[in-house]
Every structure is written in structure tokens, then in C-alpha cells.
Amino acid sequence: MLIHNVRLVTWGLTNEILDGRAVYLDKGKIAEIGGEARLLKKYARAERLDGGGQLLMPGNICAHTHFYSAFARGLAIPGRPPRDFPDILRKLWWPLDKSLTLDDVRASAEVSLVDAIRHGTTTLIDHHASPNAIDGSLDVIAEAVDRAGLRAVLCYEVTDRDGPVRARAGIRENVRFLKRAGRTLAGGRVAGLFGLHASLTLSDQTLQECRAAAPDGTGFHIHVAEHEADEYDSLTKSGMRVVDRLEKHGILGPRTITAHGIHTDIREAELLSQTRTWVTHQPRSNMNNGVGVAPIESLLRAGVRVGLGNDGFSNAMWEEWKTAYLLHKVWHRDPRRMPCDLLVEMAVYNNAALAGQSFPGAPLGVLVPGAHADLILVDYRPTTTLTSGNLPWHILFGFHESMVTATIVAGRILMQDRQLLTLDEEEITRRARSLVPEVWHRYAGFVPSDN
Numbered sequence: 053m054l055i056h057n058v059r060l061v062t063w064g065l066t067n068e069i070l071d072g073r074a075v076y077l078d079k080g081k082i083a084e085i086g087g088e089a090r091l092l093k094k095y096a097r098a099e100r101l102d103g104g105g106q107l108l109m110p111g112n113i114c115a116h117t118h119f120y121s122a123f124a125r126g127l128a129i130p131g132r133p134p135r136d137f138p139d140i141l142r143k144l145w146w147p148l149d150k151s152l153t154l155d156d157v158r159a160s161a162e163v164s165l166v167d168a169i170r171h172g173t174t175t176l177i178d179h180h181a182s183p184n185a186i187d188g189s190l191d192v193i194a195e196a197v198d199r200a201g202l203r204a205v206l207c208y209e210v211t212d213r214d215g216p217v218r219a220r221a222g223i224r225e226n227v228r229f230l231k232r233a234g235r236t237l238a239g240g241r242v243a244g245l246f247g248l249h250a251s252l253t254l255s256d257q258t259l260q261e262c263r264a265a266a267p268d269g270t271g272f273h274i275h276v277a278e279h280e281a282d283e284y285d286s287l288t289k290s291g292m293r294v295v296d297r298l299e300k301h302g303i304l305g306p307r308t309i310t311a312h313g314i315h316t317d318i319r320e321a322e323l324l325s326q327t328r329t330w331v332t333h334q335p336r337s338n339m340n341n342g343v344g345v346a347p348i349e350s351l352l353r354a355g356v357r358v359g360l361g362n363d364g365f366s367n368a369m370w371e372e373w374k375t376a377y378l379l380h381k382v383w384h385r386d387p388r389r390m391p392c393d394l395l396v397e398m399a400v401y402n403n404a405a406l407a408g409q410s411f412p413g414a415p416l417g418v419l420v421p422g423a424h425a426d427l428i429l430v431d432y433r434p435t436t437t438l439t440s441g442n443l444p445w446h447i448l449f450g451f452h453e454s455m456v457t458a459t460i461v462a463g464r465i466l467m468q469d470r471q472l473l474t475l476d477e478e479e480i481t482r483r484a485r486s487l488v489p490e491v492w493h494r495y496a497g498f499v500p501s502d503n
């Protein structure tokens with residue numbers, strides 16, 4: 053397919069904005085970028101996509117999300133409002149994830165995938181929980197991702213909070229899925245990690261079992277120090293802080309993702325840096341949960357690799373850029389904090405490197421020949437000068453995800469002129485709304501009463 057009549061944003065190591073070029077896609081990759089007139093002649097018989105003068109850029113990547121959280125929209129938490137994050141887990145997330153059947157897991161994932169295609173997020177790293185429907189849950193999500201045409205990295209969060217039988221089932225689900233995942237699953241668009249909930253719901257024995265069960269070279273995906281409670285629980289259980297404890301159990305490493313890292317100390321940052329472990333930042337979620345602000349600038353200065361996720365908020369990643377940009381300024385009462393280059397480092401380059409580890413064989417998140425053809429068209433008509441250098445400020449102050457008109461993954465068009473081509477949004481919405489009353493009813497039965 054030849055895409056023409058576009059302005060290219062490459063997100064190469066030195067970002068470029070290129071006019072008068074066309075892009076030829078073949079076998080899921082970007083095969084050639086060249087002068088528009090020349091390529092129109094060279095590929096005269098190829099299928100064409102006229103970009104109508106829009107920006108053509110790499111799709112956005114989300115480094116940490118939860119497809120299973122979609123049914124929480126509008127859900128009323130009974131009793132007094134949760135007073136802190138552990139209370140939010142007990143009163144919202146744990147009773148909600150218990151309420152999900154495999155049908156709900158599928159429907160919740162589909163709702164999230166529609167949202168991702170609409171908002172130009174082409175790769176998502178998901179962290180799944182459904183303690184009453186564990187076996188096969190990752191297959192159900194993988195099938196939904198395959199149908200959607202997106203790219204995703206999946207895992208099941210192992211936890212002791214529902215007893216040893218379900219902890220073992222979680223381990224089995226990861227191991228089984230990791231054997232299936234790889235180059236062949238969904239044409240190589242679905243990969244796996246080994247999921248762990250958080251140190252505060254994992255015993256030493258379960259951590260050991262996870263380490264022993266994880267295939268060689270597999271990374272883990274775990275929440276770390278999202279709230280002080282995680283650190284104090286770890287100190288009580290093991291005499292060690294969370295990151296030290298995970299290091300002892302062999303969980304850290306260059307393929308492991310630790311989400312949040314808000315309450316880590318300097319030594320923990322050092323360990324994350326030395327082991328090249330990833331940290332992901334989710335400012336909208338952190339603000340919503342009132343859990344504090346991760347010291348992202350310090351972590352980056354300490355050499356920690358930090359990416360940007362959404363933790364189940366909308367798959368509108370520029371919203372997450374904007375929130376990070378604003379949050380760190382107000383937190384420090386200093387408009388110089390969280391400068392744009394750090395945002396680009398996290399959201400563009402680090403996210404591409406992180407997600408790219410799961411999809412080797414071609415670069416991801418960059419518009420160069422040979423890269424995975426994951427692209428979006430953005431109908432942004434700048435009213436001021438737009439250059440490769442000032443693009444990040446246009447994104448912060450001018451872009452909106454509703455400007456995404458086309459989403460392409462592995463060379464296949466998933467949305468064109470804002471019409472979804474792979475998923476039936478009306479049917480997905482209808483199904484989700486028909487399932488939600490039962491989910492909310494079960495949820496109400498699982499919520500612990502106030503005391």
C-alpha cells in the first residue's frame with residue numbers, strides 16, 4: 053500500500069518532519085520512503101491511501117494498562133468513599149476483578165481496543181486480573197487483540213490475595229500463555245510477559261515459584277511502590293524495601309517492567325538503573341488515586357529507563373503527556389520541571405524501546421524503512437509554525453486524539469476516515485452494556501462492608 057499526500061513525522065533519533073514524500077508498506081513493514089512523484093510512478097498499481105495533507109506518524113505506545121478496568125466507568129462504590137489507595141484496591145479493583153467471567157474479560161478488552169484504535173494507540177502492554185476466570189483468560193484477550201489488528205503484550209497478575217489455588221492458577225496461566233506467545237501468535241502481534249500483582253500481595257514462596265516457573269529470558273510486569281503500603285508491607289515481611297526484595301528473588305532485569313515506582317528510595321533507584329529494569333509512569337492514575345508523584349526526573353537522571361503508560365485510563369496517550377507535563381510543574385511549583393524533552397524521551401523513545409523488545413526483527417515506533425508499519429494519520433492543521441523541533445509543544449497545546457483519522461498496524465488499516473474496519477463498535481458497545489449490570493451486581497456482593 054502506498055500512502056501519499058502526507059507530512060511525515062519520523063520520530064527518528066533526530067526527529068524530522070518531511071514534506072513531498074510517500075511511504076510504501078509491504079508485508080507489515082515500511083518498505084520504502086521516497087519522493088512522492090517517484091513512488092506514485094514506481095508503485096502505480098499499488099493500493100493507495102491519500103492522506104489529504106494530514107500528518108503521518110508512528111502510532112502511540114502505552115507501556116502499562118489494564119483492559120479489565122473498562123467496566124469500572126460509572127461504577128458506584130458503596131459505603132464511605134475509599135480513604136487511600138489500599139482502600140481503593142479493597143473496595144473497587146479487587147471486588148471488580150473477581151466479578152469478571154471470560155465473556156466479561158473479552159468484552160472489556162474489546163471496549164479498550166476500540167478506544168485504542170480510535171485514539172491512535174497501536175501497541176499496548178496489558179496487565180490482566182480475573183481471579184474467578186483465570187484459565188484461558190490471556191487467550192481470550194489475545195483473540196480480541198488479533199481480531200482488532202492491534203499489537204499487545206499480555207500477562208496475568210499472580211497474587212496471593214485469593215489464596216494458594218488461584219495463585220498457582222495464575223502462574224500456570226502465564227507459563228501456558230508464554231509457551232503459545234511468540235512469533236506465531238496473531239501473526240507475531242501478540243507477545244507475553246510474566247505478570248505479578250505487587251509485592252504487597254505476594255509471599256516469598258510465591259515469588260520463588262514464579263521465578264522458577266518463568267521461562268528463561270522472560271520479563272516480569274509488576275506494580276512497585278504505588279503507595280507507601282507496598283514499602284511498609286515489604287519491610288515487615290522481609291526486612292527489605294520492595295525493589296531490594298524483587299532483586300533478591302531475581303525479578304528485576306532489562307525485560308522487566310515495574311509500574312509506578314512512586315515511593316522508591318535512592319538505593320532502589322540505583323538497583324533499577326543497575327539492572328536496567330523499566331519503570332512506567334502513569335500520572336493520571338496517580339492523581340486519581342492520590343498516591344503521590346513519582347520522582348521521574350531524578351529516576352531518569354539516575355539512569356533508570358522510564359516509559360509512559362495509562363493504567364487503564366483512556367488509551368489517549370497525548371492526554372497522559374499533557375498530564376505529566378502539568379503535574380510535575382504544579383507539584384514542584386516550578387514551570388521548568390518536566391521539560392518536553394523528557395516527555396519525548398519517555399513517551400516516544402523509551403516506550404518504543406520497551407515495546408520493541410517484545411517485537412524484535414524490526415524497529416517499532418519510528419517511521420523509517422524496515423520498521424513495523426504501525427502508523428496514524430492526524431488531521432492537525434497548525435495555525436503557527438510547525439517544525440521538527442517544536443512538535444512536542446504542538447502535541448501538548450494543539451493535538452487531540454479526536455484528530456486521529458486513520459490507524460494502521462503491521463501495514464493493515466484498522467480505522468480509515470474515523471470508521472473502524474476490524475471491529476464492530478456498535479455491537480461491542482451493545483454487548484458490554486448488556487454484560488455490565490450482572491458484573492456490577494456481582495461486584496456489590498464482593499465489596500467488603502465498612503467498619
Ligand SMILES: [Zn+2]
Binds near residue numbers: 311
Ligand atoms: Zn496498573
